Amino acid sequence: MLVCTGFAAPDAKSPLAPWSFTRRDVGAFDVEIDILFCGVCHSDLHYARNEWQFTVYPAVPGHEIVGRVRSVGKDVTKYKTGDLVGVGCLVDSCRTCPSCREGLEQYCDAGMQGGTYGGTDKVTGEPTRGGYADKIVVDENYVLRIPENLDPAAAAPLLCAGITLYSPLRHWGAGPSKKVGIIGLGGLGHMGVKLAHAMGAETVLFTTSPSKVADGKKLGAHDVVISKHPEEMARHTNSFDLIIDTVSATHDLSPYFALLKRDATMVQVGAPEKPLPIAVFPLLLKRASFAGSAIGGIAETQEMLDFCDAHGITADIEMIPIQKINEAYERMLKSDVKYRFCIDMASLKG
Ligand SMILES: [Zn+2]
Ligand SMILES: [Zn+2]
Secondary structure (H helix, E strand, C coil): CEEEEEEEECCCCCCCEEEEEEECCCCCCEEEEEEEEEEECHHHHHHHCCCCCCCCCCECCCCCEEEEEEEECCCCCCCCCCCEEEECCECCCCCCCHHHHCCCHHHCCCCHHHECCCCECCCCCCECCCCCECEEEEEHHHCEECCCCCCHHHHHHHHCHHHHHHHHHHHCCCCCCCEEEEECCCHHHHHHHHHHHHCCCEEEEEECCHHHHHHHHHHCCCEEEECCCHHHHHCCCCCEEEEEECCCCCCCCHHHHCCEEEEEEEEECCCCCCCCCCCCHHHHCCCCEEEECCCCCHHHHHHHHHHHHHHCCCCCEEEEEHHHHHHHHHHHHCCCCCCEEEEEHHHHHC
16 A cells, blocks of 8 residues: 555544545556645535535545656556646546546546545545645546646646536537626636636626625626626626526525526536525526536546646635645635635645
8 A cells, every 4th residue: 555644634623634544556557646736625625524424534635636647557558757647526437327438427327436535446445535645546547637838736726626617618608709607706716707708708707795806807807796786787687698606605596597698507516505595487587597517527627727728727826835724724714715725735744
């Protein structure tokens, strides 16, 4: 077994702390990666605190991983020692169900067994452990190539936050002559604004904070709407082809349904803990769809990274040493970050 060091939550109530653990040895098709950076996703916090009720402790979160290949198994063909690579939310999937065969591994019939954390390692039967660690072993088919031109730390959040927005933008046809709304300016929303703008869509940011108007415009929004001002909302009635909601707090969606065009779609990527009450009438009256979307498949994640390379897009990050992770979680809960924390894994040795 491969001995690793990292930070883990020992239980749902305690702060994350240093922990030494093992991963599987490098198999024939495996890539061993020295982790350089790991983005801090809101899911990490949910998982560390068992808010989704499936955490196995000690729990090592982290699924926005960028690093360099340290070694490869004997049958690996895609990567070699020294390559700059990434690992997102998936390290495996069943590989045989219809979704897996279509390259949509995120919708695998077997569920999230292949999750980077919270899944099960097929070789050892142990829980999978994420990127708050010095190294990780991943099957080459679930490893992404990080373009060398991108800042590797700022590229890390692309692997979850980036693909979570890129996939629905592509699926629902964001591009020139389309009008796209992004609700919420956090880790997810700021990627949505950058990506929709780069795809050529007319991009509108919805936020509740007037303090975010200037930032939204700087990130590429053509307009920023304060969603609690009805007269500002009314200016956009019946005009959107697509609205993506990144907010995970419970909030009223009906004012947004009124902004959709006929046959348009509102997509939920933020996941409120409690069921949302949905007013159906506004949907009926314009044949609108209310949809959900989760991360993206491996092929689409690579496509997104290459798109970001071509357009010079990365996340806006605040770098932290891993010793500050608990403080970062508290600040994340207050949305006190622009817009994603990223752990500098060199701090593990410090
Ligand atoms: Zn995530
Ligand atoms: Zn599958």
